[in-house]
Amino acid sequence: MQLSRFPKALAAGTINNTNVTLYQYSTGTYLTPTVSLVGTQVINIAPTTNLVANSQYQVYISPNNLVTNNVGVPVQAYAYNFTAGTAVDNAAPTISSVAPPDTSANIGTNAGVSVNFNKAINPVSVTGSSIQLSGGSVTEVPSSISFSSDYTRTMIIPQAPLPSSTTMTIAISGVTSEAGVVVANKTTQFNTMAGPDFRPPSVVHSSVDNGQVVGTNAAFAMQFDKPMDQGSVNPAGTQYVYLYDYTLGGYVAFTVSFSADLTTVILTPTANLGASHQFQMCSYYMTDLSGNAQNNFCIGFYTGTGTDTTGPAVQLVSPPSGSTGVGINAPVQIMFNELISGASIGGVTLKQGSSVIPTTATLYDGDRGIQLRPMAPLATGTVYTINVTGVKDITGNNQSAFPSKSFTTGTGTDLVTPTVVSTYPTYGLTNVPVNAVLQAVFSKAMGPASFDANTSFTLRDASNNAVPATITFSADFKTVTLQPNSNLTGGGTQYYFEIGYQAYLYDIGGNQLSYGYIPFTTQ
Secondary structure, three states, rough: EEOOOOOOOOOOOOOOOOOOOEEEEOEEEOOEHHHHHEOOOEEEEEOOOOOOOOEEEEEEEOOOOEEOOOEEEEOOOOEEEOOOOOOOOOOOOOOOEEOOOOOOOEEEEOOOEEEOOOEEEEEHHOOOEEEEEEOOOOOOOOEEEEEEEOOEEEEEEOOOOOOOOEEEEEEEEOOOEEOOOEEEEEEEEEOOOOOOOOOOOEEEOOOOOOOOOOOOOOOOOEOOOEEOOOHHHHHHHHOOOEEEOOOOEEOOOOEEEEOOOOOEEEEEEEEOOOOOOOEEEEOOOOEOOOEEOOEEEEEEEEEEEOOOOOOOOEEEEOOOOOOOOOOOOOOEEEEOOOEEEEHHHHHHHEOOOEEEOOOOEEEEEOOOOEEEEOOOOOOOOOOEEEEOOOOOOOOOOEOOEEEEEEEEEOOOOOOOOOOOEEEEOOOOOOOOOOOOOOOOEEEEOHHHOOOOOOOEEEEOOOOOEOOOEEEEEOOOOOEEEEEEOOOOOOOOOOEEEEOOOOOEEEEEEOOOOOOEEEEEEEO
């Protein structure tokens, strides 16, 4: 066992069994462990035999004021009690999550590091060296190191901002369990943005609406406008993210998973919910990858009398059916009306005739979409078909039938970036009618399956809430319209029309649009 790190180097000659004691209450005896100094500031106490199961012990440092620092000043006496467990622990802890995660980008320079483990770790083993954050020519020095109450999560805040636009490396080496078993080394990297990120994340879409009636077999999801730290969900058994059954007066047990892009947290109850019950789903204190705490979110809903068997339905496909001249580098995107299970996407294929084209399949938009990226350029002037079968939602319901869609490639690759030609409203426009229809005209045909009224092509109010709206496309997919489902609030109310701002938009060839948001006020 290792005791707390001392602020100054200790005198090694004062570290012995007299000045550092280990007392066993059940026998009323002082044990004679091997006592040593690790480095210059950590005392290690190694019992010569295993402790007795369920027995209580006391560690006492400097009961006689004879432990000193290296200039002869006695350290303050310190004692603490603990109880041994029931078995020998030789299993190494494993790393459950690291934030910022490997390969993540656009991380604020104000970010710290959070690491979650599958079991309690020895807090003294966590230092700026055993969890080292470095980048460029900088090795960050911790300003603070903190832990969850069960010591399965550690959070490290650097003394100084991270260097901007830099690849940072997190190197974990030397962290141990409470029994001293070393965690396997792990190294990850992330990239910082040009400056800090202080914007708190918000839930922009949930799988259940306020007051909605759902099936007793429902699973639930909350989609944020930023990637989230997986380890910030209910550390040490807290109930910050929960499902609560008002009818029974208790919390619902569930398992937690995340979408591939870390924007969506999925709560899957371990058993069907009670029929005709009232529930609440809430999320508090989760943090994004820069360490910003979320804007709190809570919603109420009800269960019906039975299960829900309605499966997901395809909403949009890119390239659109019948498209011609499509770049041979184009990806395929399929957007659904709800979250889908990543384990069920094997039946989503791209074919040329009867031959399946090898592709890499990934999920996007908080697991509402599937993207197929061909592993080699497509053939020119060739017809391809998109087939979507076997997809399930997060509850396990099968998709509704969807006919194959076809497109034809052009003569080569498409690497031209799309631009915004015009918008309505224009930037800063005032006196916009409350029944306004928003519109953007693009330089190229856009991929409709990248347009989402909750994330990528969005109208938001001044509180960052997405305004419910419907998206439609012109025949050439260059003009996209956003129709709010009801009139806006008048009287000079501020709104923001976001075009690829919080989630990317792409053209049919898969080229990313770089744009932003348009503020305007109503009349």
